Amino acid sequence: MKHTVAVVGAGKIGEVMLSGLVRAGWPVGRLIATARRPERGRELAERYGIRVLPNEAAAAEADVIAVAVKPQDAEALMTDLGPKVPGGKLVISLCAGLPTSFFARFLAAGTPVVRVMTNTPALVDEAMTAISAGPHATAEHLALAEEMFKPLGRTLRLPESQQDAVTALSGSGPAYFFYLVEAMTDAGILLGLPRQVAHDLIVQTAIGSAVMLRESSEHPVKLREAVTSPAGTTIAAIRELENHGVRAALLGALEAARDRAQEIAAQAD
Numbered sequence: 180m181k182h183t184v185a186v187v188g189a190g191k192i193g194e195v196m197l198s199g200l201v202r203a204g205w206p207v208g209r210l211i212a213t214a215r216r217p218e219r220g221r222e223l224a225e226r227y228g229i230r231v232l233p234n235e236a237a238a239a240e241a242d243v244i245a246v247a248v249k250p251q252d253a254e255a256l257m258t259d260l261g262p263k264v265p266g267g268k269l270v271i272s273l274c275a276g277l278p279t280s281f282f283a284r285f286l287a288a289g290t291p292v293v294r295v296m297t298n299t300p301a302l303v304d305e306a307m308t309a310i311s312a313g314p315h316a317t318a319e320h321l322a323l324a325e326e327m328f329k330p331l332g333r334t335l336r337l338p339e340s341q342q343d344a345v346t347a348l349s350g351s352g353p354a355y356f357f358y359l360v361e362a363m364t365d366a367g368i369l370l371g372l373p374r375q376v377a378h379d380l381i382v383q384t385a386i387g388s389a390v391m392l393r394e395s396s397e398h399p400v401k402l403r404e405a406v407t408s409p410a411g412t413t414i415a416a417i418r419e420l421e422n423h424g425v426r427a428a429l430l431g432a433l434e435a436a437r438d439r440a441q442e443i444a445a446q447a448d
C-alpha cells in the first residue's frame with residue numbers, strides 16, 4: 180500500500196474501485212480521483228476524503244494510473260494525457276474491449292500497461308477480477324495490480340487474448356443475474372405474491388444457490404438434479420426454459436457481448 184493510485188475518470192466502476200481500496204485500508208492520502216465534472220469531483224472528495232486533481236496532476240503524482248473512462252472517451256483522454264504521463268508509471272486499464280496496445284500507442288516507450296476486468300460486486304468485496312499483462316508489464320506489475328484488487332474479491336491472471344470473453348462473462352455477468360432476479364420477481368407477482376415477498380424469496384434463493392456453487396464441490400448439474408424431483412414442479416419449469424431456448428439465448432447473449440467488445444476495439448483502431 181505504499182503506492183499512490185490515481186483513478187482517471189472515476190465514474191461507476193472507478194468509484195467501486197476507490198471505495199474498495201478505502202475499505203481495504205489503502206491510505207486515503209495515496210488515493211487520487213479525476214473527474215470531468217467539478218460536481219462529481221466534489222462528491223468523491225466528500226464521500227471518501229480523497230484528493231481530486233486534474234488528469235495531468237494526478238498522473239504526475241501517482242505511481243499507478245487506473246483508466247476508468249468509457250471506451251468511447253479513451254481516445255480523447257489518451258491523446259491529451261498519454262504524452263504527459265511521466266516514464267516509470269504503471270497504467271492499468273479497466274476499459275472493456277480496448278487492448279493494452281491501444282494505450283501503449285499514446286504512452287512513452289517502455290510504459291507498462293496491465294488490463295483488468297473487474298465487476299460491480301467489488302462493492303461488497305465479492306468482485307471477480309481478471310488481470311492480464313500488456314506491454315512491458317512484469318510479474319511485479321501484476322503483483323501490484325493484485326494487491327489492489329484482491330481485497331475486493333477474487334483475482335485471476337489470464338492471457339489478454341481471453342479478456343473479451345471475461346468481459347462478456349464476469350464483467351457484464353452481474354447484470355444478467357440482476358435481470359434474472361427481476362424477471363423471477365415478476366413471475367412471483369404473476370403467481371399472486373406481494374412484490375416484496377417475491378423479491379425477498381428470490382434474493383435469498385440466489386444467495387443460497389451462489390454459496391452452494393462456491394462451497395460445495397458438486398457440479399451445477401448435480402446441484403440442479405438434487406432439486407428436480409421425478410414428476411415434480413421443477414422439471415415442469417425446466418421444460419418451459421428448454422422450450423423457450425433459454426440455454427441457447429445465454430450462449431447467444433454472451434457471444435453478443437464478446438462481439439461488442441471486439442467491435443469497441445476495432446472502432447478504436
Ligand SMILES: NC(=O)C1=CN([C@@H]2O[C@H](COP(=O)(O)OP(=O)(O)OC[C@H]3O[C@@H](n4cnc5c(N)ncnc54)[C@H](OP(=O)(O)O)[C@@H]3O)[C@@H](O)[C@H]2O)C=CC1
Pocket residue numbers: 187188189190191192193213214215216219234247248249250252255256273274275276296297298299350351
Ligand atoms: N460498470 C461496470 O460494471 C464496469 C465497467 N467497466 C469499464 O469501466 C469503464 C467505465 O465504465 P463506467 O464506470 O460504467 O462508466 P461511467 O460513465 O460511470 O464512468 C466514466 C467516468 O469517466 C469520466 N470521464 C470521461 N472522460 C474523462 C476525462 N477526459 N477526464 C476525466 N474524467 C473523464 C466520466 O465523466 P462524465 O460523468 O462527465 O461522463 C465518467 O464519470 C468503461 O470502460 C467500462 O468498460 C469495466 C467493468 C465493469
Ligand SMILES: O=C(O)[C@@H]1CCC=N1
Pocket residue numbers: 275346350351
Ligand atoms: O457494459 C459494459 O460495457 C461494461 C463492461 C463490463 C460491464 N459493463
